[in-house]
Amino acid sequence: MRAVASGEIKGTGAATARRAGEKYVPWMLLAPTMIIMTLVGFFPLVHSLYISMTSYRPTEIDKPQGFVGLENYVRAFSDPLFGHSLLLTGLFTGLSVGLSLVLAVLLAALFNLRLPGFVAMRTIVLVPMLITPIAVGITWRIMMMPDLGVLNFLLAMLGIPPQPWANSATSALMAMVLVDVWQWTPFMFIIIFAGLRALPRSPFEAAAIDGAGPIRTFYSVTLPMLRPVIVVAVLLRVIDAIRTYDTVYIITRGGPDFASDLVSVYLQRANFKFFDLGYGAAISWLTLIAILAIVLIFVRLTGFMKLLADKEGR
Amino acid sequence: MTTNFLKQSVGRRTFMRGSAAIAAAAAVSRVFPARADDVTLNILNSNVAWSNALTGSVAEAYKAATGVTVTGESNPYESHYDKMLIELSQGSDTFDLVTSDSIWVQQPIRNGWAANLDDMKAKNPSLPALHMENLEDGANIYTAYDGKRFGLPVAMTTPVFVYRKDLFEKAGIDKVPTTWDEYLAAAKKLHSSDVAGNTLLLGGVDALCTGDWGSRIQSMTKLGATDDYVLNADKEPIFNSEGQGEHAIERLKEVVQYCPQGVQGFDYPEGSSVMQQGKAAMFVTWSDVIVGIEDGPNKGKFGYTVAPIEKFEQQQIGGWSIIANAHSSKVEEAYKFLAWMTEGKAYELFREGGESSLCLKKDVENPDIVKTVPMMQAFHDFAPRKTVPIALPAYRLTNAVAIERVLFEEIQAGVTGSKTPKQAMADAYDRVAKTVKG
Numbered sequence: 001m002r003a004v005a006s007g008e009i010k011g012t013g014a015a016t017a018r019r020a021g022e023k024y025v026p027w028m029l030l031a032p033t034m035i036i037m038t039l040v041g042f043f044p045l046v047h048s049l050y051i052s053m054t055s056y057r058p059t060e061i062d063k064p065q066g067f068v069g070l071e072n073y074v075r076a077f078s079d080p081l082f083g084h085s086l087l088l089t090g091l092f093t094g095l096s097v098g099l100s101l102v103l104a105v106l107l108a109a110l111f112n113l114r115l116p117g118f119v120a121m122r123t124i125v126l127v128p129m130l131i132t133p134i135a136v137g138i139t140w141r142i143m144m145m146p147d148l149g150v151l152n153f154l155l156a157m158l159g160i161p162p163q164p165w166a167n168s169a170t171s172a173l174m175a176m177v178l179v180d181v182w183q184w185t186p187f188m189f190i191i192i193f194a195g196l197r198a199l200p201r202s203p204f205e206a207a208a209i210d211g212a213g214p215i216r217t218f219y220s221v222t223l224p225m226l227r228p229v230i231v232v233a234v235l236l237r238v239i240d241a242i243r244t245y246d247t248v249y250i251i252t253r254g255g256p257d258f259a260s261d262l263v264s265v266y267l268q269r270a271n272f273k274f275f276d277l278g279y280g281a282a283i284s285w286l287t288l289i290a291i292l293a294i295v296l297i298f299v300r301l302t303g304f305m306k307l308l309a310d311k312e313g314r
Numbered sequence: 315m316t317t318n319f320l321k322q323s324v325g326r327r328t329f330m331r332g333s334a335a336i337a338a339a340a341a342v343s344r345v346f347p348a349r350a351d352d353v354t355l356n357i358l359n360s361n362v363a364w365s366n367a368l369t370g371s372v373a374e375a376y377k378a379a380t381g382v383t384v385t386g387e388s389n390p391y392e393s394h395y396d397k398m399l400i401e402l403s404q405g406s407d408t409f410d411l412v413t414s415d416s417i418w419v420q421q422p423i424r425n426g427w428a429a430n431l432d433d434m435k436a437k438n439p440s441l442p443a444l445h446m447e448n449l450e451d452g453a454n455i456y457t458a459y460d461g462k463r464f465g466l467p468v469a470m471t472t473p474v475f476v477y478r479k480d481l482f483e484k485a486g487i488d489k490v491p492t493t494w495d496e497y498l499a500a501a502k503k504l505h506s507s508d509v510a511g512n513t514l515l516l517g518g519v520d521a522l523c524t525g526d527w528g529s530r531i532q533s534m535t536k537l538g539a540t541d542d543y544v545l546n547a548d549k550e551p552i553f554n555s556e557g558q559g560e561h562a563i564e565r566l567k568e569v570v571q572y573c574p575q576g577v578q579g580f581d582y583p584e585g586s587s588v589m590q591q592g593k594a595a596m597f598v599t600w601s602d603v604i605v606g607i608e609d610g611p612n613k614g615k616f617g618y619t620v621a622p623i624e625k626f627e628q629q630q631i632g633g634w635s636i637i638a639n640a641h642s643s644k645v646e647e648a649y650k651f652l653a654w655m656t657e658g659k660a661y662e663l664f665r666e667g668g669e670s671s672l673c674l675k676k677d678v679e680n681p682d683i684v685k686t687v688p689m690m691q692a693f694h695d696f697a698p699r700k701t702v703p704i705a706l707p708a709y710r711l712t713n714a715v716a717i718e719r720v721l722f723e724e725i726q727a728g729v730t731g732s733k734t735p736k737q738a739m740a741d742a743y744d745r746v747a748k749t750v751k752g
Contacts, residue, residue: 061425166579167576256579
């Protein structure tokens with residue numbers, strides 16, 4: 001009785017009850033997301049790992065479909081086409097991201113001059129990345145047709161002989177790089193431009209007082225200060241470039257003679273042309289591991305985590 | 315309390331009762347079979363002239379005759395195959411009928427995804443008969459398996475030699491080439507800086523394999539009407555048994571120099587475009603992919619005939635087929651639609667819809683049709699040249715697409731010089747044998 005009458009014990013009981021109820025609230029709120037993420041994300045990932053260890057081929061039901069262990073992974077390492085597609089993807093990514101970065105930094109520096117008409121120009125520059133990649137692929141495929149395309153027509157006006165563009169094994173990859181740079185440079189530009197506009201003015205004023213010219217200021221002040229932004233932009237573009245599929249599939253389908261057979265195109269062919277799902281899942285996993293390795297190496301080399309920690313500390 | 319659409323107050327219990335009544339009515343409506351005029355057949359369809367007619371004028375005619383609605387989903391060539399396999403391999407009944415390139419169609423048939431039309435008729439004699447005798451025999455073979463019928467052809471195609479009559483005249487070429495030697499000589503003579511002597515389609519899997527290489531190799535060794543030039547009936551590679559595979563690659567190499575720039579990347583659309591726009595003087599390709607070249611600035615200047623030959627008058631017959639999905643809940647309705655098609659009206663509507671790769675016997679045999687569909691001349695030339703129809707490569711296999719891809723890669727390597735023709739064919743033999751075994 002005394003205990004019940006005392007507010008202390010009564011209060012403790014109520015507090016315990018409240019805490020007990022509260023304990024489950026975060027889980028209840030998180031549950032829908034976790035259930036959905038498990039169903040649509042985690043389960044397919046684990047299932048594809050299982051599929052990669054089978055000879056599952058739903059379109060040839062008269063052939064064995066069972067567990068084969070690591071056989072598909074062994075096959076991938078001895079598959080010259082897979083190795084070739086990985087190398088091409090690396091080359092494509094390096095060229096595309098490198099060129100986009102140079103162009104994006106130059107564009108950002110140019111647009112930072114705030115000359116008349118640049119606000120409208122800035123909007124126009126962003127248009128390519130707003131177009132769906134399928135439309136970009138179809139448009140560029142037509143523009144790059146050697147005899148009927150507008151690119152060779154324009155070159156002829158300048159007195160330059162026609163080029164085969166995507167229709168030759170020697171130039172197809174560069175043509176794909178051109179399309180990718182055209183479409184995704186605006187993405188890097190907008191990130192770098194935003195970073196440039198957010199830089200403090202005092203280091204630039206100090207550089208000016210010290211007599212640094214525009215080029216010296218750009219290399220010694222602007223670029224070092226932009227480093228965290230550039231690292232983020234490059235990281236996002238590297239991941240995106242490795243996954244490039246739509247435009248390449250539409251324009252060359254990986255040809256001619258495997259000259260633009262990026263890993264994404266090869267994966268599509270194994271999985272959805274031959275429906276060799278066991279092998280397709282295995283090379284998908286190997287590609288995922290390769291991308292993770294590249295990202296981790298990039299993060300390590302650029303000191304990305306330190307940059308992030310510094311930013312948060314500030 | 316809540317309010318209904320008349321802004322009247324409705325009790326919670328009344329609201330629940332009303333909802334339950336609506337749900338029950340919806341469930342009951344599904345129990346009773348739909349009336350005939352409520353039946354809708356859905357087709358996984360292509361996107362060419364006959365397929366547009368299939369869900370257009372043909373659907374209208376069938377609706378008028380039976381009250382059944384026919385709808386469909388158009389797909390471009392490349393994604394059609396992927397979609398067909400995904401739908402059928404998973405037992406989906408979204409589509410009651412499925413159209414398929416004849417080179418793919420044995421896959422659904424042998425995997426049990428296509429309804430066995432003969433067994434259906436045997437089980438239910440009240441079903442109408444299929445009048446396959448109205449359709450071309452060469453096109454009928456693809457939807458037959460183990461003596462049973464699984465579908466019908468919708469279009470019959472063959473490699474057609476397309477040439478510019480005006481340019482031939484201008485170059486003084488009196489005789490349309492009937493051999494590959496004559497073709498080479500014509501390409502040389504016609505070639506200029508403005509117009510290429512001919513074009514190949516080296517960048518397209520089907521276009522290079524069955525179109526360019528296929529049209530050369532098809533006449534190099536003696537074959538029977540149901541034989542193909544890649545595998546024999548025991549599924550063993552035969553495509554280089556007498557060196558014919560290498561020779562066909564050499565035949566392609568000798569005319570590459572008379573092709574437009576960028577020919578390495580050309581597929582069907584580019585080939586048709588360069589011909590339509592007058593950038594090449596001749597080419598050989600499948601009859602169903604050249605629809606539209608007469609719509610350009612050179613209308614009326616094209617001639618059409620069967621492909622030149624090496625030794626034997628033999629021509630591949632391909633095309634498109636239609637099957638009933640074995641998993642469809644309306645498979646008998648699908649059967650009835652196919653039976654109605656075999657009566658002939660649907661095929662006439664395909665022709666009126668602009669299709670030129672016809673498989674209705676009375677159309678193919680009618681000389682008046684050639685006047686309205688010039689491309690039909692190629693089929694009419696079969697008889698005077700005593701051409702024997704032969705089958706598409708590897709059509710008996712469920713993975714013919716994989717075989718075609720292997721051949722494409724090796725033929726392309728041989729033509730572009732990455733490999734010698736001999737090495738390319740040796741590698742192709744190994745890879746094809748492995749692919750057949752799976």
